[in-house]
Amino acid sequence: MMNGKPTILFYCQHSLGLGHLVRSFALADSMSKEFRVLLLNGGKLPRKISVPAGIEILNLPPLGFDGDGKLASRDKRRTVEQAQTIRQKLILNTYRSEKPDIILIELFPFGRKKFADELLPLLEEAKGKSKIVCSLRDILVGNRKDQERHDTRAVETANRFFDAILVHSDPTFARLDETFQTEVQLHVPVLYTGFIAPKEGKLKGVKMRGEVKKIIVSAGGGIVGKELIKTAIEASKILAKRTPVETTIAGGLFLPEKDWLYLQDLAANETGFRFKRFIPNLRTEMSSSDVSISQCGYNTALDIVLSGVSGIVVPYGTADGEDEQTTRARRLEEIGALRVCENPTPEDLAQAINTAFDFHPKPLSLDFNGGPASTRIIKHLLREKQRPADWLEPVRNALEHRKMPVKVFFRDDDAGIENDRLGKLLDVFESFATPVDIAVIPKEISAEFAIELRRRIEARPTLFSIHQHGYEHVNHEAIGRKCEFGTSRNKGQQFFDITAGRQILKGLFGELPQPIFTPPWNRCTRETGEALVEAGFSVLSRESGAEPLAIIDLGEIPVSIDWFAKRKGVGFTRKQIGETMAEAISTQSQVGIMLHHAVMDEEELFHLSELLRLFSKYKTVELHSIMSLFEESGRTERSLAHVI
Numbered sequence: 339m340m341n342g343k344p345t346i347l348f349y350c351q352h353s354l355g356l357g358h359l360v361r362s363f364a365l366a367d368s369m370s371k372e373f374r375v376l377l378l379n380g381g382k383l384p385r386k387i388s389v390p391a392g393i394e395i396l397n398l399p400p401l402g403f404d405g406d407g408k409l410a411s412r413d414k415r416r417t418v419e420q421a422q423t424i425r426q427k428l429i430l431n432t433y434r435s436e437k438p439d440i441i442l443i444e445l446f447p448f449g450r451k452k453f454a455d456e457l458l459p460l461l462e463e464a465k466g467k468s469k470i471v472c473s474l475r476d477i478l479v480g481n482r483k484d485q486e487r488h489d490t491r492a493v494e495t496a497n498r499f500f501d502a503i504l505v506h507s508d509p510t511f512a513r514l515d516e517t518f519q520t521e522v523q524l525h526v527p528v529l530y531t532g533f534i535a536p537k538e539g540k541l542k543g544v545k546m547r548g549e550v551k552k553i554i555v556s557a558g559g560g561i562v563g564k565e566l567i568k569t570a571i572e573a574s575k576i577l578a579k580r581t582p583v584e585t586t587i588a589g590g591l592f593l594p595e596k597d598w599l600y601l602q603d604l605a606a607n608e609t610g611f612r613f614k615r616f617i618p619n620l621r622t623e624m625s626s627s628d629v630s631i632s633q634c635g636y637n638t639a640l641d642i643v644l645s646g647v648s649g650i651v652v653p654y655g656t657a658d659g660e661d662e663q664t665t666r667a668r669r670l671e672e673i674g675a676l677r678v679c680e681n682p683t684p685e686d687l688a689q690a691i692n693t694a695f696d697f698h699p700k701p702l703s704l705d706f707n708g709g710p711a712s713t714r715i716i717k718h719l720l721r722e723k724q725r726p727a728d729w730l731e732p733v734r735n736a737l738e739h740r741k742m743p744v745k746v747f748f749r750d751d752d753a754g755i756e757n758d759r760l761g762k763l764l765d766v767f768e769s770f771a772t773p774v775d776i777a778v779i780p781k782e783i784s785a786e787f788a789i790e791l792r793r794r795i796e797a798r799p800t801l802f803s804i805h806q807h808g809y810e811h812v813n814h815e816a817i818g819r820k821c822e823f824g825t826s827r828n829k830g831q832q833f834f835d836i837t838a839g840r841q842i843l844k845g846l847f848g849e850l851p852q853p854i855f856t857p858p859w860n861r862c863t864r865e866t867g868e869a870l871v872e873a874g875f876s877v878l879s880r881e882s883g884a885e886p887l888a889i890i891d892l893g894e895i896p897v898s899i900d901w902f903a904k905r906k907g908v909g910f911t912r913k914q915i916g917e918t919m920a921e922a923i924s925t926q927s928q929v930g931i932m933l934h935h936a937v938m939d940e941e942e943l944f945h946l947s948e949l950l951r952l953f954s955k956y957k958t959v960e961l962h963s964i965m966s967l968f969e970e971s972g973r974t975e976r977s978l979a980h981v982i
Contacts, residue, residue, distance in 0.1 A: 343372065343373050343374040344372075344373055344374065344439040344440065344720055345373065345374045345375075345376060345436055345437070345438040345439055345440070346366075346369060346373045346374070346375045346376070346438060346439070346440040346441075346442055346716070347376050347378065347432065347433060347436060347438035347440070347441050347442070347468075348362065348365075348366055348375055348376065348377045348378065348393075348442045348443075348444070348473075349377075349378045349380070349429070349441070349442070349443045349444060349446075349457070349460075350362040350377060350378065350379055350380060350381075350444045351380035351381060351401075351444065351445070351446075351450055351453055352379075352380070352381035352402075353380075353381060353401070353402040353403045353450065354402065354403055354559070354561055354562065355558045355559030355560075355561055355562070355590075355592065355635065356384070356387070356558060356559040356590075356591065356592070356637075357475075357558060357559070357635045357636050357637050357638075358381075358444055358445065358475075359379070359381060359383075359387070360387075360637045361444075361475065361506065361534050361636060361637060362377065362444050362473070363377075363387075363389070363390055363393075364534050364535070364709060365473065365506070365534050365708070365709055365712060366390060366392075366393045367390035367392060367393065367709070368534075368709025368710060368712065368713055369709070369712065369713045369716065370390065370392030370393050371392070371713070372713055372717060373440070373713075373716070374394070375392070375393040375394065376393070376394045376395075376396065376432070376436060376438070377393055377394065377395045377396070378396050378398055378428075378429060378432065379395055379396065379397045379398060379400075380398050380400065380401060380425070380453070381400050381401070381402055381412065382400040382402065382412040382413075383395075383397055383400075384591040384592070384616075386591060386615075386616045386618075387591070396428070396432060398421075398424075398425045398428055398429070399411070399413055399416055399420075399421035399424050399425055400412035400413055400421070401418065401421055401422070401425070401453075409452050422455065422456065425456050426455065426456040426459065429456055429457075429459075429460050430459055430460060430463060433460055433463060433464060433468075434463070437467075437468075438468055439468060439469065439720055440468060440469050440470075440471060440716055440719065440720060441460070441461075441464050441468050441469070441470045441471065442471050442472075442473055442716070443457065443470070443471070443472055443473065444472075444473045444474075445472075445473070445474060445475075446472070447472070447491070447492040447495035447496055447500075448472070448474060448478055448492045448496075449478065449479065451488070451491070458495075461495075461498075461499040462499075464499075465498075465499055469501045469502075469716075469719045469720065470499050470500050470501050471500065471501060471502045471503070471504060471716065471719065472496065472500050472502070472503045472504065472526075473504050473506065473712075474503060474504065474505045474506065474514065475505075475506055475507070475636045476505070476506060476507030476508075476511065476512040476533070476636060476666065477507075477512050477517065477662050477665050477666050478514070478517045478662065479517070479660055479661060479662050480516070480517030480518075480519075480661060480662075480665070481660075481661040485519045486519045486520060489517075489518050489519050489520035489522075490520045490521070490522050492520075493518075493520050493522045493523070493524050494522060496524060496526050497522075497524065497525050497526060500526050501526070501527075501719060502526060502527050502529060502715065502719060503524075503526050503527065503528045503529065503769075504529055504531050504712055504715060505528060505529065505530050505531065506531050506532070506533060506534045506636075506708045506712070507530055507531075507532070507533060507708075508530065508532055508533060508704040508705040509530040509761050509762075509765060510704070510761065510790060511669060511673075511704055512665075512666070512669065513530075513765075514528055515528075515768065523770075523771050524769055525769075525770060525951065525954055526769065527766060527769055527770075527943075527944070527947040527951075528765055528766075528768070528769040529715055529762070529765065529766075529940075529943070530705075530761075530762065530765055531705075531707075531708040531709075531711040531712045531715065532704075532705030532706055532707045532708040532711050533640055533704065533705065533706045533708050534640075534708040534709055534712075535640045535644060535706040535708065535709075549582055550582045550583065550584050551577075551581060551582065551583045551584070551628045551629070551695060552583075552584050552586070552626065552627040552628050552629075553570075553574060553583055553584070553585040553586070553627060553628065553629050553630075553631065553691065554585075554586050554588070554620075554623050554624055554627040554629070554630050554631070554647075555567055555570040555571075555574075555585060555586065555587050555588065555630075555631045555632070556588040556590070556617070556620060556630070556631075556632045556633075556638065557588070557589070557590050557593070557632065557633055558590055558632075558633055558635050558637075558638055559590045559591060559592040559593075560589050560590015560591060560592045560593030561590070561592040561593065561594075562654055563589070563590050563593055563633070564593065564594075564597045564600075564601070566631070566632075566633060566652050567587060567589065567593075567601050568601060568604065569652075569682060569683070569684055569687055570585070570587070570631045570687060571585070571587070571601065571604050571605050571611070572604070572684035572687075573631075573682075573684045573685075573687035573688040573691060574610070574611070574688075574691075575605075575608060575684075576684060576685065576688040577688050577691060577692065578608070578610060581692070582610075583610055584610050584612070585610060585611050585612070586611075586612045586614065586617075586623065586627075587601065587605075587611065587612065587613045587614065588614050588615075588616065588617045588620065588623075589601065589613065589614070589615050589616075590615075590616070591615065591616050593615075598615070601613075620638075620641050621641040621644060621645045622645075624641055624642065624645035624647040624649075625645040625646060625647060627647055628647075628648065628694075628695055629647065629648050629649075629650060629691050629694045629695060630642055630645075630647045630648070630649045630650065631649075631650050631651075631652070631687070631691070632649065632650075632651055632652070633651060633652060633653060633654045633663055634651040634652075634653040634654070634663040634664075634666050634667040634670070634678075635654070635663060636666070638651075639651070639666055639667075639670060639676075640706070642670075642675070642676055642699075643670070643675050643676075643699075643702055643704075644706070646699065647699075648676075648677075648694045648695070648697045648698070648699060649675070649676035649677065649694075649699065650676065650677050650678075650679050650687070650690050650691065650694050651663075651667045651670075651676055651677070651678055651679070652678075652679055652680065652681075652682060652687075653666070653667040653678065653680065664680070673700065673702060674699060674700035675699050675700060675702055676699060677690060677693075677694060677697060705758070711940075714940055715940055715944075718940060718941050718944050719944075728913065729911075729912040729913045729915065729916035729945075730916055730948055730949065730952055731916070732916050732917050732919070732920035733916050733919050733920045733923065733949070733952060734952060735920065736919075736920040736921075736923040736924045737923060737952070737956045737958060737959065739924070740923060740924070740956075740958045741958075742927070742958070743957075743958050743959070743960045744923050744926070744927060744928070744929060744958060744959060744960065745927060745928045745929070745960045745962050745967060746928075746929050746930075746931065746953065746959055746960065746961055746962065747773070747775065747895075747928075747929075747930050747931070747961070747962045747963060747964055747967060748767070748772065748773070748774040748775065748930075748931050748933060749774070749775045749777060749856065749879060749897055749930060749931070749932050749933065749964065750763060750774055750775070750776055750777065750932075750933040750934070750935050751777045751807055751856060751858075751932065751933070751934055752777065752779060752782075752807065752811065752934055752935070752936050753776045753777060753778040753779065753782075753783065753791070753804070753807065753935075754778055754779040754780075754781075754782030754783035754784070754787070755779070755782050755936055756935060756936035757784075757787045757790075759935045759936055759938060760776075760791075760935045760936075761790075762935075762938075762940075762943060763933070763935040763938060763943065763946075764776075764794060764802065766943050766946055766947055766950070767801060767802075767950070768798060768801060769947075770947070770950040770951070770953075770954060771801065772801070772950050772953070772961050773800065773801050773802070773803070773961060773962065773963040773966075774801065774802065774933075774963075775803055775804075775805060775854070775879075775963055775964045775965075776791070776802060776803065776804045776805070777804075777805055777806070777807035777856040777879075778791075778804050778805070778806060778807055778843060778851075779807050779808060779809075779810070779811045779858075780806060780807075780808075780809055780810075780838070780839035780840075780842035780843055781809060781810040781811075781839070781842070782810075782811065783842075783846065785846060788846040788847065791804070791847075792846070792847050792848075792850065795847075795850055796850075803850075803852055803963055803964075803965065804843070804847060804850060804851050804852065805851055805852045805853075805854035805855065805856065805877075805879075805964070806836075806839050806840060806843055806851060806854070806855050806856070806875075807856045807857075807858065808822045808823070808835075808839065808856070808857055808858040809822065809835035809836065809838060809839040810822070810835075811858045812858075814826050814827055819859070819861065820858075820859050820861075821857075821858075821859060821861040821862070822835075822857065822858045822859070823835075823857050823858075823861070823862040823863060823866040824861060824862070824863060825863055827865075828865065829865040829868060829869050832863075832865055832866050832869045833869035833872060833873060836855070836866075836869055836870060836873045836875075837873050840873060840874075852877075852964075852965050853874060853875045853876040853877065854875065854876070854877040854878075854879060854895075854964055854965065854968075855870050855875045855877070855878055855879070856878075856879045856880070857878075857880060860880040860881040860884060860897075860932075861880070861884070862878075862880070864887050864889070867887040867889040867892050868889060870892060871889060871890075871891050871892050875892070876891070876892065876893060876968065877892070877893045877894070877895055877964060877965070877968045878892055878893070878894050878895075879894070879895050879896060879897065879930070879964055880894070880896050880897075881896055881897055881898075881900070881932075882896040882897065882898040882930070884896065893968045893971065893972070895928075895930065895964045895967050895968055896930060897930030897931060897932040898922045898926060898928075898929050898930050898931075899915070899918060899919050899922055899929060899930065899931040899932065900932050901915065901931060901932060901933045901934070901938075901942075901946075902934055902937060903915060903918065912945060919931075928967065930964075933946075
């Protein structure tokens with residue numbers, strides 16, 4: 339700790355363009371208010387790129403990839419082998435001298451396996467001493483020839499060394515598991531931070547409409563931008579014959595000088611062209627332009643979306659599987675954010691630009707606050723390092739002494755409200771391959787969110803299942819405890835609401851809703867149970883303290899642990915929850931844990947991750963869904979009846 343701030347050692351390797359470095363700088367800048375950030379820069383740092391004032395930087399001997407994907411030294415004074423030797427020593431010596439609280443590694447182990455030789459010794463050294471976190475963009479390369487082998491190696495490395503994976507994306511747009519092809523289960527919490535974009539970046543510049551159409555052409559760092567810029571210049575020439583245009587070319591700092599001169603020569607005898615090696619604030623330039631032409635890297639895509647410009651993207655890709663930009667571009671096109679033009683001729687691009695003059699991108703409701711969210715998550719990790727999760731010690735002891743398996747299930751209530759938080763909760767369960775039952779309030783859930791939730795369930799039917807949670811989640815009792823299905827309502831009234839709610843869910847989810855009913859506040863009457871049977875329900879799930887209704891054809895699978903338990907209006911401490919959970923594990927064969935995503939912040943999600951990580955270590959813990967427990971109990975009853 340220096341200057342009162344914990345230290346983050348942030349490793350960033352940019353090998354081809356500037357995207358990784360720009361995003362890492364933005365993230366480091368956001369974190370520098372709370373942390374001392376020491377950034378290990380593994381690529382060549384262009385002179386015109388300014389380092390954020392709040393961070394320290396150590397430039398390693400720069401390495402990158404050449405046009406054939408081979409590792410190359412960016413310093414003519416050193417060979418690749420010499421640079422690798424120096425880098426490995428510098429990284430280890432820096433770790434040992436700085437003793438950072440957090441190690442943040444950009445992309446690895448999910449990419450750049452050629453840098454494993456310098457990172458694995460660091461991870462071995464830091465394991466158990468520092469918290470180790472992976473920083474990932476929204477979309478990874480997902481079409482390698484050896485994809486399954488690559489992903490398996492990545493997951494095994496992550497499980498061995500890493501404490502958390504931060505995905506700088508909105509999970510409604512892109513999820514980490516969508517590019518995985520591995521049977522190995524990831525046991526590291528995957529947390530979606532939102533996109534890394536400055537908050538002020540949402541503000542759009544003033545666009546002055548005039549007869550002269552303004553076009554901005556950019557290609558990121560420029561190292562693979564020559565053909566795009568060449569095509570855009572020729573397309574602008576075609577347009578200029580019928581429409582007054584002004585085209586600004588941003589070449590990129592890594593565009594080879596000979597290519598830069600060649601591109602300028604293409605427009606030497608033309609008017610309406612401006613050539614700039616580098617535009618510091620490309621987003622501002624875009625906001626005052628009519629059309630943007632670019633590739634579709636992470637940062638450029640955000641600039642397009644946040645500037646509000648009519649964007650045409652020509653995604654960069656390679657024949658051997660580099661499909662990240664293409665995937666991002668197609669998804670953005672699907673939601674109306676931009677237009678995709680793959681492998682265009684000058685005539686194709688000219689036509690696309692002409693159409694784009696009248697294209698108005700749709701505003702997107704995505705999360706762009708990845709910097710602050712990442713900072714909060716890392717702060718929690720640090721607290722976890724400084725103060726181990728002692729609340730789990732009773733649970734651990736109970737599991738150690740457990741002889742027979744204990745069946746555990748999770749039920750999350752109130753789906754339909756705080757949908758963003760529900761998404762983050764499901765991310766945690768998915769990262770640990772743990773099933774969770776989602777109790778949906780029919781009158782609260784929107785059709786838009788239902789589509790998103792349905793997509794999740796269909797993609798992971800063994801993990802996610804939904805059932806009905808009341809009807810409106812309102813209190814109908816004039817006195818006493820809150821209840822939607824209480825004594826003040828007769829069987830007919832209850833039946834009406836139950837069936838109305840079921841019809842809503844069927845309309846939104848088809849046959850996905852299971853015949854399970856969870857009453858709001860876990861309270862109902864015998865009339866409720868009878869109405870449920872008549873409505874076609876098979877299972878009622880309440881708290882374990884509720885007196886069983888003992889209705890034929892209605893099974894009861896109660897929860898025994900309330901994650902937010904209270905006594906006399908005062909919430910339990912996390913330690914008390916751990917003790918209650920330990921007692922249940924010691925004395926019961928079946929333990930249900932009730933969650934409420936709407937009040938679960940990042941700290942609570944980490945507590946949940948701690949619990950799931952602990953469960954994953956014990957073979958005596960059997961993870962179930964409500965329906966699997968019900969079906970299992972039915973099989974047991976039938977078996978006993980046969981024996982008798």
